[in-house]
Each structure stands twice: as C-alpha cells, then as structure tokens.
Amino acid sequence: MEDIWKNVESTLELLAVSQTKFVSEWDARTVDRALQWAQYCEHIYTRFHTNSVIRKALEKCLRDTNERLRITFEGYRDMPFSDTAQCRHILLITLLKNPATPNSVIKLLFKRHFEANGDTGQDDQNADVASLVRIRSACQVLGTAKFSRNVPGSLEFGAQVHGKMLRQRLDSLLSYPDNDVLARNLLDFVLQHSGGLDNVSYVIAGAVLSKNDISGGNVTEDLIVDWLRDHNDLLLNMCQSLPAGLLAELSERCTKFRLAYLEILKEWASHLEYDIIKELWQQPRDGGVSFKTLVNRFRSLLASSASVKADTEKELVDMKEADGGFEVMGLSVWTDLHQHSLKDLTQSQKGTSLT
Incomplete structure (x- = not known):
C-alpha cells in the first residue's frame, strides 16, 4: 500500500x-x-x-x-x-483557468479530444475533456463576439448556442456529487474569458433558459443564481443591460433569479429622489436606473406568467404600504411605480386587444 x-x-x-x-x-x-x-x-x-x-x-x-x-x-x-x-475534471479546469498554460497545449487538447472526426467511442471522462476544451474555445470566440441589445425579449442565436454549451457542461458536472466547486470554477473561467460583462450576461441568460434534459429539477439554475449573487457586478449588469422582456423570461424560468432581480429593482427604486420643480423622480448621478426604466421593468414582469405577476404585484403593494400607503403621486416612489406600471400595462393591453 x-x-x-x-x-x-x-x-x-x-x-x-x-x-x-x-x-x-x-x-x-x-x-x-x-x-x-x-x-x-x-x-x-x-x-x-x-x-x-x-x-x-x-x-x-x-x-x-x-x-x-x-x-x-x-x-x-x-x-x-x-x-x-x-481528478481529471480538476486538472482540466485548472489548466483552462491558468493563463500560463501554453496555447500549443490548449490547441493540442482541442485537436485530440474535440476534433475527433465524429468518433463516438470515447469514454465519458474523455467526453468531459472534450466539452471543457469546447468551452475554452467558445470563450475565445466570445472574447471578440458582441451580442446585440436590439432583440427585445429574446436571445441572439450566438448567445443561445454558447449558453446551451455552458449549460450542458454545468449539467454534466452537477450530475456528480460534490461538484459545486468545479461548476463555480467553470463559471469563473467563463467570466474571465468571455469579452466583458455584457457578453457574459447574455451567455448566462442563455444557460439559464436552455432546456434541461437531465433530471434534477432546478439544480443548475439555482447554482448559477447563487454564483451570480457572489458576483454582484455581473448580476447588476444583467439586470441593467438585458432587455426587460428577457429578464421577465428569466424570472419566469427561475424563481431564485426572480427574487434576486426584484431585490435589485427595489434597491434602484430606493435611491430615486423626487424633483419638486420638475415633478419627476431623478436617478442618482453615481449609477442606478431611471424611473422610466423601472416602470418598464416592472411592467414586463406584470405582463409575464401568473406566478411572476403575483410576486411582482405583491412586492409593489408591500413596498407601497411600507412607505406610507400614499395614493397621491409624488410622495412615495412606490406609489408612483405601482400606479404607472399598472396604468401602462392596462394601456398596453387595451392597445393589443384593438389590433
């Protein structure tokens, strides 16, 4: 021994x-x-x-x-x-994360384990090696790709492909016990090598929305959101840069994301200040979002599924009551958000019914 x-x-x-x-x-x-x-x-x-x-x-x-x-x-x-x-998972992820790993080694691994000319005779672990190298290659592509924000409520095909690729790798890792750390390491690697927060935001959205063919409920989605909470800059960027319709879709798919998203919306709203002269809610100079953006975000949630709508309306009502329960505009940001969101939603629904 x-x-x-x-x-x-x-x-x-x-x-x-x-x-x-x-x-x-x-x-x-x-x-x-x-x-x-x-x-x-x-x-x-x-x-x-x-x-x-x-x-x-x-x-x-x-x-x-x-x-x-x-x-x-x-x-x-x-x-x-x-x-x-x-051990092989750990070694591969370590090599992929290490900037000192020679490019020749990465290329050789890619050629040997990924460009296998359709060979399906490899064992499960070699298949995992291939998918890890595929993620590395995808991240190099993501470093130069720029996903558009001009597709409201949906993902570009490229973001869907890369998100699905990441989701499959995470599902595979989490199908083994005690692999949370490895899955988080993979997400860390994607964050470091995917061309900035905007690109990563779309890839993560694609991963959450990808169909899960492996049993186990929402394990992967929950881990992604837990990881996002540990990377607050990325979570804030997602909630600010992704289209409102896409964020509503993510909220419908994943309850944990919905709760995290609502927390951020509440945080942004709490920093708005009312300008008595202009009779407008103004966003702070050091960040946050405008009142109009918040209304748009809440309206998209209210127009989503029944469960998302119920949770969103409850948050608006609860925050309104906690802030005094005013009915007069201009006294509470929550009164104004509640009324504007419902008003705009009603008008939108009336317009849709007439077309």
Whole structure:
C-alpha cells in the first residue's frame, strides 16, 4: 500500500504545480502523463472509497500532503478525498483557468479530444475533456463576439448556442456529487474569458433558459443564481443591460433569479429622489436606473406568467404600504411605480386587444 500513498501524493503535487506559472514549461507529453496520474487517482477512489480502513488511511495521507503543499504553494486549495473521484475534471479546469498554460497545449487538447472526426467511442471522462476544451474555445470566440441589445425579449442565436454549451457542461458536472466547486470554477473561467460583462450576461441568460434534459429539477439554475449573487457586478449588469422582456423570461424560468432581480429593482427604486420643480423622480448621478426604466421593468414582469405577476404585484403593494400607503403621486416612489406600471400595462393591453 505504500506505493499507493506515494502515487497519490505525487498526483497532488502535480495538480498543485498545474496551478502555477511553471505549467508554461509543460508540453503535450507532460499533459498526457498528468491526465494518466489523475485517472489513476480516480481509479483509487473507485476501488477503495467503500473500504473504511483504506479510506481512512488515504484521507490521512491527503491531509498530510495538503498541509505540506499549503506551505509550499501560496493559494493552494486542499484536495479532499471526495475530489479524487474527479481528478481529471480538476486538472482540466485548472489548466483552462491558468493563463500560463501554453496555447500549443490548449490547441493540442482541442485537436485530440474535440476534433475527433465524429468518433463516438470515447469514454465519458474523455467526453468531459472534450466539452471543457469546447468551452475554452467558445470563450475565445466570445472574447471578440458582441451580442446585440436590439432583440427585445429574446436571445441572439450566438448567445443561445454558447449558453446551451455552458449549460450542458454545468449539467454534466452537477450530475456528480460534490461538484459545486468545479461548476463555480467553470463559471469563473467563463467570466474571465468571455469579452466583458455584457457578453457574459447574455451567455448566462442563455444557460439559464436552455432546456434541461437531465433530471434534477432546478439544480443548475439555482447554482448559477447563487454564483451570480457572489458576483454582484455581473448580476447588476444583467439586470441593467438585458432587455426587460428577457429578464421577465428569466424570472419566469427561475424563481431564485426572480427574487434576486426584484431585490435589485427595489434597491434602484430606493435611491430615486423626487424633483419638486420638475415633478419627476431623478436617478442618482453615481449609477442606478431611471424611473422610466423601472416602470418598464416592472411592467414586463406584470405582463409575464401568473406566478411572476403575483410576486411582482405583491412586492409593489408591500413596498407601497411600507412607505406610507400614499395614493397621491409624488410622495412615495412606490406609489408612483405601482400606479404607472399598472396604468401602462392596462394601456398596453387595451392597445393589443384593438389590433
């Protein structure tokens, strides 16, 4: 068993090095050997994870090695025993995130695992490698692509394709236990390499709206929203830059997104100030959105599905009552938002019924 401990220790050392600038010296042969060692660790997990005695010994080996590597490598993240089941996933994501990874290695991985001439004989893990490399390639394309804002309430085809690609990868990762960190790492990579917040906003929207063919409810969508809450600048950008109709569609698809979106709308509304002379609600100079934009956003939500409409109207009524329950315009932003949103919605519905 001593050989197993040494091999596992060596694999952790290799994974630690893959996070550093020294990966710039790696070539195709080095990566192949690294993937083989990662696969070896997965085999060890599969073979011994139900053997309590050997598992306990392996966990001690990992603790000791992790402690040593934390001292040696700044920013090193511990590898728990459960993560050894997905060593190749971790290695690939680490290489994809590391700016020091040579382009020649990335291109070789793409050619070997993605451009397989239609070969369907690869195993599941190699398929995962292919999809990870595909994400890297897609992100390079996204770095130069600019998605249009002139398609109200819908996504461009390019954003749909890239969003679906990301969604499939996330669904695959989350079909394994304890893979939340890996999924978040993938989202971090997309954020860093997709050409700015506007592009990422459309890709994330595409991922949320992509059809989920894997059972498990809203696991992927919920993780995406939890991740967005940890990246508030991106969440704010989505709520500000995406078309109102598209945001309503996202709110209908994902309850967690709906709640996050409503929180941001309430935050923006709370910063509006009333100009008595102009008799208008003015947005602050340091950001936020206009009163007209807020009305447009709320109106789109009220025109959505029954559940979205009910939640939105409840928020408007609750905020109006909490702010004094005024019926006179100009005293409370919530009174004015409530009346304008319902008024504009009613007028819009009347106009639609006449056409």
